[in-house]
Amino acid sequence: MVETTKLISIFIIIISIFGGILAFYMMSDLPKEKRKRHIEEITSQLINFVLFIWMGKIILNFPVFISDPLAILAYPSDSSAFYVAVLFSALLLFYKSQRGQINVVLFIPSFIFVFLIASFLYEFMQFVWNDNTYSFGYMILLAILLILFLTVQGRKGSNTLISALLIGWTLGIFIITTVQPFVTVFGYMMKPWFVGVFFAMSFTLLIINQRKSGYIERN
Numbered sequence: 093m094v095e096t097t098k099l100i101s102i103f104i105i106i107i108s109i110f111g112g113i114l115a116f117y118m119m120s121d122l123p124k125e126k127r128k129r130h131i132e133e134i135t136s137q138l139i140n141f142v143l144f145i146w147m148g149k150i151i152l153n154f155p156v157f158i159s160d161p162l163a164i165l166a167y168p169s170d171s172s173a174f175y176v177a178v179l180f181s182a183l184l185l186f187y188k189s190q191r192g193q194i195n196v197v198l199f200i201p202s203f204i205f206v207f208l209i210a211s212f213l214y215e216f217m218q219f220v221w222n223d224n225t226y227s228f229g230y231m232i233l234l235a236i237l238l239i240l241f242l243t244v245q246g247r248k249g250s251n252t253l254i255s256a257l258l259i260g261w262t263l264g265i266f267i268i269t270t271v272q273p274f275v276t277v278f279g280y281m282m283k284p285w286f287v288g289v290f291f292a293m294s295f296t297l298l299i300i301n302q303r304k305s306g307y308i309e310r311n
Contacts, residue, residue: 104217105278109138112210116202130202133194137203140184141177145169148176174280200254201245208238214278230275233264258294262287 113131120127149169150157188194215231218224237260244253265275265287275282 101279104214104221108210108214108217108278109206111213112206112208115209116206120202120205122202130199133199134203134206137181137185141181144177144180145173147180148173151176169280171281171283171286174277175286201241204254204257205241208234208241211277212238226272226274226276229268229272230265230277233261233268237261237264255294255297258290258297262291262294266291 113134116134117127117131120130122130146169149167152172153167185194185196185199189196212231212234215227215234219227219231237257240260241253241257244256265282266284268275269284
């Protein structure tokens with residue numbers, strides 16, 4: 093029964109991500125070749141993210157892993173491993189950007205679009221199939237952010253749009269936690285400190301972008 097539940101959860105995540113990628117391919121206004129390149133990069137980043145989750149699980153439980161590796165590998169990943177994977181993924185994107193292997197300014201909006209669609213589909217299936225009432229609030233937040241993304245995209249600079257969406261995401265999660273005990277992203281619990289770090293980084297990035305825009309306009 094437990095194994096079946098795990099497989100169903102993994103299946104829902106896969107279907108959700110596939111739906112997000114398909115929606116991006118069909119709705120993006122990027123040229124066809126750029127869409128394909130972005131999908132390849134998104135897929136690569138998602139595969140790396142899964143590997144980083146496993147790495148995080150091993151790093152956080154290294155003493156146990158040394159004595160009994162199967163006990164750690166068979167145990168489901170928790171939120172801490174998810175946070176480690178987010179950190180490693182951010183560092184990898186920064187490294188690729190510095191080496192000129194990826195244009196982060198162009199890639200991140202595409203990734204956010206896929207993330208919003210995939211997350212909405214995941215929460216919708218959790219709400220409908222598993223009768224998870226805690227998914228409803230986050231599902232509404234995702235719908236609002238997705239509408240905002242589709243409406244504002246192209247009218248604002250990419251960096252400003254990214255910052256605004258991240259700020260909206262973090263504030264939305266904080267608001268949801270006032271009416272329910274927790275919020276999860278693809279089944280991983282979002283702890284207040286993690287959301288707070290995201291908010292601080294997003295707000296700082298927004299201020300920097302606004303100052304840069306003001307400087308460019310004055311000159």
